[in-house]
Amino acid sequence: MSKKKRILSYDGIKGISIIAIILYHLFPSYLPGGFLTVNTFLALGGYFFTYKVEQIEFNSAKRDWSSIWHYFKNTLSRIFFPLLWMMGSVVIGLLLFDRTQLLSIRDDLFSGLFLYNNLYQISADKSYFVRMTEASLFTHLWYNSLYIQSFVLAMVGVFITKFLNLKGAVKAIIWSLIAGVSHFALLWLYVPGQDPSRVYYGIDTRFSSFVLGIMTAYMIPVLLNLFYRVKAKKVLYYIIGIISFIGFMGMPFFVKDQQPETYYFFMPLYSVLSMLLIFSITVGVPLVRKVFEIQPLPWIGRRSYSYYLWYYPVIVLWFKLQRQFDGRMYWLYLSIAISLALVSELTYQLIERQRLILPFTTSFNWKEDWREFQLNNRNLWLAPVGLVLFVIMGAGWVMARNDKPLTQFQLEYQLKQVQPSLFEIADKDERAINKVKTRVEQLEKELDTVLISKIETENFFDIAKKALVQTSGVGEEVTQITNDNADVINEINALDPELAALVPDEVKLFASKIRVSFFGDSLILLSAPNALNVFLNSNDLGIQSLQIWKAVGVLTDWISSGEVNDILVINLGTNAGLDDQGMEDFIAAAGDRQLFFVNSDSAVEHRDSVNQIIKKFAEKYDNVHELDWYSYAKDHPEFYWEGEGVHHTPEGADEFAAFTAKELYRFYNGQVPE
Template sequence: MKRYVTGFNGLRTIGVLTVILYHLWPNHVQGGFLGVVLFFVLSGYLVTDSLLREYERSKKINIWKFWGRRIKRLYPLLISIFLLVTPYIIIFQPNLWAGLRSNFLSAVFSVQNWWQISQGSSYFADIAGASPFKHIYYLAIEGQFFIIWPLLLIVLLKFVKKRGRIFIIANVLAILSAILMAVLFVPGADPTRVYYGTDTRFFSLMMGASLAFIWPLNKLSHKVNKKATKIAWQLIIGLSLVLLVAYIFMPAQGTFAYYGGMWLASLASVILVALVAHPSLPANKLFSNPVFEYIGSRSYGIYLWQLPVFAFAEAKVLAPTSWYNLIWQLALILILTELSYRLFELPTQRFDYSNVFEIVQNFIREKGWKLKKNIGPMILSGLILISLGFIIFSPPSPHDQRLIEEKIMAQQVALQKKQLAEANNKVPLSLKTVAEKYEIQPVVAEKASQMNVLALGDSVMVAASTNLQEVFPHMYIDAAVGRQAESLATDLTNAKAKMPNPDAYLIGLGTNGTIKESEIEAAMKVAGNKPVYWMNIHADRVWAKPNNNLLTKTAKKYKNLKIIDWNKKASGHNAWFYSDNIHPKGTGAEEYATLVANSLIKVAK
């Protein structure tokens, strides 16, 4: 019989709360994404322990029953949330309707992570918004683990047999996955592919799975000596401090996270799970209390509901991150979770699906259509069918903003191969045309045409790159989708190889994450005494205001650092941007280039 460990709900509570805090304050709880690592480790351990107990009991593993239990546990709430969120999308955010079918089907077939990768979407560029379903990547990775690992385990138990050897094999697979993560990660680039990939996140699940071979839940001793208890306390305190530091200070896009940081967090989580699993060690009691029991037992629903609520707040609330609004968002998540727990999770777990045909048959008989008796089920069925219809017949996902950026980036790469304008086959616009199109003085257009400017930025600069090069034909642009300030100094040094002695530098970073003062200082060292112009950030992101404040503050320390106030210029002009209100298009891209020209070239009026 399976032993129920109350402390596991405490671990689930920690996992889901850190993820929520990360989505709310990614610049303050930088490592909150590691809550998912804790989920992976715990899932790997519990699933493997359950399969091993079944094998011990019957000398076989019923793979179909296992998959059936997983579907029964996870799918009712997952599908329910899609059905419940769809009416809101249709009424209040119809821009999210396109691609809803693909979102739904990829979630149902547990390939949502790979679908998001194929769409070019970024988990980090839109951390709390745009899609209310992007966090389902976690369920997709787990779903693929639930398919692959039991099959592999059956083979290993049949041919390898000895648990010690299987333990080693499991850890070798984990290490290979962690190595692949490090190999595929590119410092400074958007790490979504590595973050979403099953192949690169598999190690956390396998490390949890390997624990089950040496720490079986039902065979742990109920007696431990005082020395073991003392060591356990030391480990609990030490691991808690280590994980707390990691949850706060390990950035999700930082190099360390992918070069062993997540592996170390997984290892710490494995030890913590082992301590909580033991019936005679203090960890289980420490993580067992009514609050943890409540949140942990509903952690699945809380996890699923968080982004739909945050997406609504971001789209419809003027200040979604104010304390007042944060409180009602968290309250709404708990209310929706409790309702879905009572209405969907509990009933579906107890429901006997073998009677479905009989229930439907009885309902459609003549007696079943009596209005008074069945008005509730009929209305509910109708709403479900309507929601399902909107999902199924949603228009195909268009080239979303991320794909547009990638297309622009491809064009930019082609331009960079021909840099500078003298080597470009394309004839630059006449000075008169530039002055008229961008509404700048002829003298500004003339001076801009002669300036050698080295520009380095993210996808916002990519979106305006064509316009920038029309105004500044000698501008060399090194812009990349998802670029972070972390690698700014290195990227700037590499870009200088293309333009060793620019007249000025233009930097456009800070849209995708927090900027650190040390990163600005490192870039200024690379620039030397040359003028540096930094476009500040116009984005509805929690780090935008802190980044802009930091840029303004740091600029006071350098005579050659000037901040171009793009945020002020762009505010109130939603028509200048794509639907994300971040990336300029058309008139917005022209205004971006105009602002740069007037900022770099001061002319007496």
Template sequence: MFHQVSYFASFGPPSPLGHLWSLAIEEQFYLLWPLLLWLGLRYIPRRGRLIRLIMALAFISAISMAIIYQPGMDPSRVYYGTDTRCFALLIGAALALIWPSRRLSADLPPRRRLFLDAAGGAALLAVLVMIWQNNQYQTFLYYGGLFLFAIISAVLVAVLAHPASRLGRVFGMQPLRWLGVCSYGIYLWHYPVIILTSPGFNTEGLSIVLAGEQMLLSILLAAVSWYFIEEPIRHGKWKKQWKRLPIVLRQLPRLLGAHGKAASTSIILIMFVFVSVGSGCSLISHTHQQSIPPRAAAKTEQTVKPVATQVQESKDNETESQAGTEAANEDPDKRDVFTGKGVTAIGDSVMVEVGPALQELFPDIVVDSKIGRQMYQAPQVIKNLKDQGMLGNTVIIELGANGAFTEKQFAVILELLGNDRQIVLINNRVPKPWESVVNHLLAQAAEDNSNIKLVDWYTASSGHNEYFYSDGVHLQQAGLQAYVSLVTDAVNP
């Protein structure tokens, strides 16, 4: 947050350490909470008042999230801000005071046990449904959804911690317990494993085999780190091993021999490569956020003004224009050529690349494109084009590659364009989590409005890695030709 690096919006390879933001929030909480709890227990002796105070702080945190969040904008500030996410930890702290596990009894009447299991089952189902149905770009999450999820999770934890819970016995089975023991390590390892073993971009879709291999590797690394790093540190064995390390290092060459030396050298090299790749990916990720393919870099902002320019030129050179019109009227073939007059394209860096090719085919088309443009900026662009008389009867919108947007934001765009215009929406292929969200909203808009046509670039580019540069968004020559062909088919009368 301090460096203003988005958790969601950066292009290029993501950092394999990007998931450590949650651990940072936890560590900050661990540093502050013991002192705050000590003050609370000392000056607020009544447990009920202390619990109410903790829950009030949790509400303040959740309200702060709702106030700071701006729909359709990058949610990183509220998603991993300590002040806007600590409500989950505070709810857990309140649960520890309300539901101390040492005071819970396994002897419960059948009716209460049934209620306990029903509450746990309902909470588990709710957790799974919310994970399945929600994504990080839905406004519901920031207007109470994450707070609700924390409450439901607290109910589930309370049920699982109760010794009388049947659901707790299921989750207490040995395989699940072992996964729980290694869960911290699994969290630490899974993201680097996924980042470092996944292709830079992939148009083939999800690979079940690769996903399975990544899952197994994450669990294996977590188990190794648990037994050889975490456990020795927890039980103080690392001190003895640290003292013996110089002796072992001196005797290592004699004990290992030639094959052992090779093996140990290989292990050291593997660790070095892993750390180097992790650091390199972090550096590359930061660099790629500000880099674009050569064709787009040459034209960082492009408001192509063929119509405005040609209108002005026609005023200055009226005779030439009339002569051209007469010639076209005399030649039926020329009269039938569609020049793109009345077509306006609004887009981001992809349209910066595509614009010149569209101009060659349609000399009268108006293209307004800018690198980094997002959908929430489109209304102002549309108003400016209207004021300049450059908004055609057919409007192409190519936006969404740089971030998600809401239904309300898109409804404003449709209202500005009106029902009398033909609207062509181009969906996205971008290796980012908002891809499916954006494409779903565009498809829904096309389905609900008869004057909207959807150009399905996502499906057309499926299986064609050769279409893209390494960022998986911007187009190489083959992709450019395919893209222009789709747009041409959509706008040709």
């Protein structure tokens, strides 16, 4: 029997889809919707799954359990063993070069290898879109888990419909209803303004993409029969192909992972477009087929699983060296591309194509593998090498623990230092004062009134000028003013001597008078308390993992409380970047306040895009300004915690406070705004 010719276009779709996913992580501002092509992989998976299982006999007369088990085992083998080698290689690398990372990734290891990573990340409330203190090397393995879960659920459903001997059209309708239920779950569970990772990871909300692939497989024969006698059917197929191709290629350039419309509309739409694209290739629309057959798309597509396994660890590991590539980021991206291509090709050739035969490591056919290994004398030398690798790999897995990462411990300790709890205040009188102060603040919010007013510090220049025009007592008043301002300077010096040493006296007096509100994510949460040691009449609101799409609502609520000053210093974008719509909404919510956005020097892959967006909006609006922290801090790695490069050390927090004070002093020419 002749072997069916492989349709390269299917590989081409997979090739362009994996490229889009990788570019989404590297250049989110240029391809913000690259994550959508995950739906395409799921739809293709459902489509080919259906063709495979429909060849297995399963009805009231005969149930071929052997073929079912064989198909399931082969599918699991194709997923599991390349995954095992990727994770094992990473564990060996960590054991040899970065052993401390092993102490906090046990759950990631086991959930990834045993294909429940998406469920683990949901239960642990982990985010796909937030880059916190240390990105896990295995965050991306949620897809493997989702795929195998979809595979198992679909297998049950398909064999039920086969047993009932339903017609293809009826099966297509049933699976379309199941897809609708899954999408309804997405609509029900998605909460606008909150992190969408729950609906992104969930089998209940993502099953629809796999199901639409199944529906396509059943629908194509029905449609071909329906249009068989239609003379203009080729024109119709062309129209379907062109529309689906334009949507497939275009949507990743404008859909954003932070928009509610993405989850309400664009994600299911992209699954439908993927379904129509599969239909167009199957019926042979030349325009669509030829585009996806352009090399190297099919070549990459055949290796897409190996690329998928390696892209996230490679990106995360290289971006730990981001500061060493400042000003030469193209070398970083080139290094990522070369490394990814190399390890992916090795995995594809040696493991996926089984050119490296080691017992128990490439398939579940262990007897056959062992027999082939013994017969092939060329591979005998690999036995001791493989044994050593597995001993090292096993040692790494045994050493793995779920301890808190060192950088997270350092950050939490820093947070406790700047925001001590009531029980950590040693002096009993200070504890009592703090308790009363906290209760008064609660009453102020409940009664919507002000019970305690802040002490205003004197402005040296304004009062000295008035004193000079007095007809008597000039010397005494100037002396008093000088003494008052000396008290302010002494107070700042006592609060934080390290910070005070970085700030000139005239800037201290200016900062002590000006009213600023610091707002943002964990960088503000950790660093703004230091700034308040010089900005004596200011306040702050920092929230861990705050992202631009949620920040608008948080800022609006804070403004409603009446606590937000007319000058806002903002640090956002570290966790998941910024986008134009989010910035527009934030600026509108802030009203006519002066907004000072701090650009980023954190070691995150979207740093440059964040800085570009801030610069663009600073040029667009008169009340929006850029604080160029990047240029100030880029040559000072000591400002950030070693190993994560995202959050300020205590030294970095003091430098941030001093930088902000001096920049505002320069902007306002030393004059406190009314």
